Amino acid sequence: MQKDISISVNKIDNYEKISGCAKYVNDVQIEGALYAKTFRSPIISGEIVSITVPKLPDGYFAVDYRDVPGKNGVKIIKDDMPIFAEKILRYFGEPILLIVGPQKSVVQSLINKIILETKLIEPIYDESNIAINYHYEKGNPQNAFSSANRIFEYTYQTGYQEQAYIEPQGMIGYSEGDKITLIGSIQCPYYVKNAVLLALGCSSEQVRIIQPAVGGAFGGKEEFPSLMGCQLAVAINKIHKPIRLIYEREEDIEVTTKRHPAIIRMKAAVDSDNSLVAISSDIRLDGGAYLGLSNVVLSRAMIATTGAYTIPNVDCSGIVYLTNTVPNGAFRGFGAPQIFYAVEMFLNHIAKDLGIDPLDFKMKHLAKQGDLTSTSGTFRDPILMNDLIKRALEISDYRRKSQKYKLENQLRGMGISLFFHGCGFTGSGEATIIKAQVKLHKDEQDNVDILIAAVDMGQGVRTTMSKIVAHTLGIPMDKVRFPYPDTDFVPDSGPTVASRTTMIVGGLVAKAAQKMHDRWQNGVADTVIEQYVQPDYIVWDEATFHGDAYPAYSWGVNIVDVSVDKVTNQVTLEEAWSVYDLGKAIDDLVIKGQAEGGITQGFAYGYLENMEVKNGKVRQKNMTDYIIPTALDTTKITTELIDNPHAGGPYGAKGAGELTLIGGAPAVAMAIENAIFRRVHNIPVTPESIMELIEYGNR
Amino acid sequence: MVKHIIPDTLSEALKYLYQGDFQVFAGGTDLMVQNRSWSETSIEFTKNMLYCFNLQELKGITAIDGRIEIGAMTPLETIMNHPDVPSLLSEAIGEMASPAIRHIATLAGNIGNASPAGDSLPVLILYDAWVELRNMAGFRMILLKDLIIGPRKTVMHPEEMIVKIVIPKHRFDFERFVKVGGRKADAISKVSFAGAVDIEDGKIADLRLTFGAVGKTVVRNETVEGAWIGMTISELKNGIWRLIDMYDPLILPIDDQRSNKHYRKTVAINLLRDFVDQL
Structure with a gap:
């Protein structure tokens, strides 16, 4: 009998990370590499009238849109973002050209001498430029609202969030003949490859993407590196020398994608026995200057509009509007943090208005196995939310503490959030867009290589995948190798996003390993390739948002105990508890890392991390002013898991990476609300906003 | 061309200050950030720089005659852990920046930088701290609260530098x-x-x-x-x-x-x- 796969092993990159010998992109030395720096729009909105580049010394180059041999658009969904601006400048910091050369100081001084003449265009910050408009319904919301006993309506607002990965964006590349190789701090090697193919208009074997050690990503390295990759490839294609393009922290914060600020209007119909019969929501995302992935972020938010609950009638609308601000994009949670914040607060507020216990009210509406989802799909697997909640209440002593703090009125409060995350791409995306492929190769010494494009950005994929293979084959971990992805050697197993890696890619890896196991011959080389096949029960109509949005769901409960300082209104997290159903942990400690990091990032989204864009510019543009939590700002976090294996995942595993962030903000916002006896509608709930709420807020 | 001078003695440093317009560099934890440039390129200071890290006579803390004298080049971490330093000052330093910064940053720098948000300043001013300024000709003592007159503004003359901070010894109830x-x-x-x-x-x-x-x-x-x-x-x-x-x-x-x-x-x-x- 094999031991339980969840029992932790030493993470395989522990040594290289802790000793400092891990090679990140900026550690990659290539003889004779030139430095590239981006000349950026100094204005927020306008038209380029003329650009005067100073006379370039020998060996220095300017690279702009005229050097793009293929399409001047970064491949993502609508390819609407240019690689280099041509005429119109849509945000402060938009890339116009690269200056490339052997000496940084000269490159910098050339950049400083570029003269740009522009004609200003009035910038847009409001909702007047709507790019995406979606709508769907379930049941008959019109009827439900017209016959409702009571109707509640509130608006919730969420702010920006910066990924704040420890390693800024960067890429280095070189050419050999007509082939270009890029090494980058990226999440999705094939996104970069496909984007470069479009930009260069060349054939697949002419572009190679390699991933070195990556120092955090959180979604920030999902689509953004494609822009850098295209710029760098265009430059290498022109200059035929190795070039490095590494961002400084401030440059990174000012121009890279962030979490979409959202305004969410929610309306609910409640009948006479305090049952929620209908919900209507209107989700408005600020996409920034270009659409990028914003419509997918919107659709993921819309799909989760009923939260962890079953509500028979739904009317959901959403828009993405474009503004003259930095483009927003992928960030751990991908629309879910915004909508779960709104739904959790909304149900909490409805219950308070009804004079009933918010948790009881929520539990009464919890989704159950067999229920229809918001998009009229079916929750096929068992949903263990009642068990999760029961356990979370036990370990936190939630009920007693909530009551006690309420009576004491000493600015102390408990908050709880209930949430899920859909695992993998939306609907049929895995089958129609991604078509993931994985490869295992065994050599004659019986060493097994995992050949996939999944990126370990700190979340533990290398360990998790190696463990799945070692466990399935019944061989020791040190016989399994997971080389850093290189598109010349690994098939396209899809991007490292959407909480899909363990469940989808890991599932394929487990299948491949099983095949290899079944035909195993000592000392004989073997290769197994496995292709994603969509379960036939998944039926999804993207146009109408109808059907099964996800193959599986992970679930969670977060509870937090906070105190608010009466003198300074600063928030202290006193303790936190979480219980998750993520199917089955492939490694307990890896999951604990995800759980503690995720909830910390989620809490911070709710009360600490504040970013404002004023007159088109990010105000908190460095790590001094953009406040992320330190170890002293965190608290004791207890995490428990309840196994609920999913047939489609390896050993029953479902997604875990994003789930752990989603509940943080609503839990902490609710705890603050309960501590200060004032309704919270907007996050982050900073001390400044707490002060305002205490002075003017509604009880 | 900006000059970079690393004097070995205080008198040498004062001579440079007398001769030309120099920016005194103590721990440099603010100057380096204010003048930051592209990584791996040297910082491009716009003024001549006088780096004081070799001035041994400006390092150390002495308690004499009812006062504590803190040499201008004493790192914050040393000050924080010194038994004679007023507890409130140690407490304020303990909340400044991070341990790494505190091992190189100085009180003199926090004073010279004259930021309205300088964390040692409310405590030093509360203690009626004095600052000893020196030039080639001699020295003068000035109350810290009279030294700083605005954000990044002091009444120091260009040829003067802070050599010590003097705090009257006092235990409050x-x-x-x-x-x-x-x-x-x-x-x-x-x-x-x-x-x-x-x-x-x-x-x-x-x-x-x-x-x-x-x-x-x-x-x-x-x-x-x-x-x-x-x-x-x-x-x-x-x-x-x-x-x-x-x-x-x-x-x-x-x-x-x-x-x-x-x-x-x-x-x-x-x-x-x-x-x-x-x-």
């Missing part, structure tokens, strides 16, 4: 320092407060109150403080609204990327009230 930053460590103050009281025969013998990051310089007003000398603590407590009214026109914070003036002002007043409440 009650004292407190509060820093309000954006998070619990490694943050720049939104507002800070220091308060100290001495009580003799049931009456207030000394009262000192300072506020940081709520004005162009640290706010301290001896006239307001003096008005309460000779009164009892309960008279002070009963007069809290009068005390608050006295500080209200003096506390004039700004809006910026870290906080807003309403919050800063309200918290400054709250800190004052809380200090009196705790007496």
